[in-house]
Amino acid sequence: MSIARLGAVAVNVADINSWQHLLVDLLELDVRPRSSAEDPLFVRLDDRHHRIALYPAASDQIRRVTWEVNTPDELRQLAERVRDAELEINRVSADDPEPPQALSAIRFADPDGFPTEVVVGPLSEHSPVAHGGVISGFITGELGLGHVVYMCKDYQASVDFYTRVLGFELTDYIVWDGADATFLHCNQRHHSLALMNECFGFRGGDFNHFMIEAATLDDVGRAYDRICSAGIDLKLTLGRHTNDGVTSFYLSTPSGFGIEIGWGSQLIGSDWEVKVYDSPARWGHEVKKVR
Structure with a gap:
């Protein structure tokens, strides 16, 4: 197998306040601080930088689904297979407007148009995640x-x-x-x-x-x-x-x-x-x- 696990889901959202009410006020999930209303809301479930990312936008749609592989060689081989399937691949660099929260990444749209990212070396967070009184933890x-x-x-x-x-x-x-x-x-x-x-x-x-x-x-x-x-x-x-x-x-x-x-x-x-x-x-x- 090449893909090792599902990493994260990113969504463009038209009503980020309702999303924050749902995930933070009701489910008491941990979120990273935002410096402005234009910043994405990053939701943490474990030691990863985030598992759910919500981006303020004019309309609602899936922005990106992130999958993980275990080694750079697996990422290279997977990229070759995607290219052989005649799908366009973008290699994501650290200076990209939306750099990957990982060592290396590629992005492409799958056959149904779902924006897809595959990464190796996902970023881990040194500070512990804060769990609320509703859900004690997650299996990740x-x-x-x-x-x-x-x-x-x-x-x-x-x-x-x-x-x-x-x-x-x-x-x-x-x-x-x-x-x-x-x-x-x-x-x-x-x-x-x-x-x-x-x-x-x-x-x-x-x-x-x-x-x-x-x-x-x-x-x-x-x-x-x-x-x-x-x-x-x-x-x-x-x-x-x-x-x-x-x-x-x-x-x-x-x-x-x-x-x-x-x-x-x-x-x-x-x-x-x-x-x-x-x-x-x-x-x-x-x-x-x-x-």
Whole structure:
């Protein structure tokens, strides 16, 4: 495999105050100080410089999804494969207007147009992250930042790109109600990426959600109570997935896509068996809003 883990997600946001209310006031996540209203809001979950970056902008869209590799040689080989797939690559230098928080990086748009960054040597922060009273901690480290889910114009072509070019490996499938989802891993986390066909009103190139994994089930419960009490819309209610066993809920962000907050993901081992499921939920996960 080449990609080792999911590093960070960056988003252009039209309403950064609502985002700050959600992530800081309600979920009590740690953020880096901002010197002006034009500065991005960097959200910390662990010892990385940031895991979530929010950039004030005129409209909402994914600015960048960052993946990590372990060695400079892996980055070089990956860049060659992306170039062979006829995608344009930009090598990012330290004097770039948005330098990478890493030793070295490349950037490109994937076949569905998702802005993609791959880095080696991500920057670590010497000061400890501050956890609030809602979520006690997050499962990251070698497993990376949870997962992301993309909606694809050409679903099979996207699966081919991420497996053949970027080196992801198949975990399993869920097929239900016109939806077809392929789950891919790049480490022991059940999946760091899921790819879906156009369904449920989503079009290819839409960003569905990203997931962060809390340290305990109680963390998920406390976050769920806080979000529901504040009247934040939900994408899906509390429930448990069929394939990875995660207990989670999905909240609706001010930018329209979802954040899944979950706990209890299965890990991929040498005896892993690829399966096809006919439902995403063992229980719960109803499509619902709290208001």
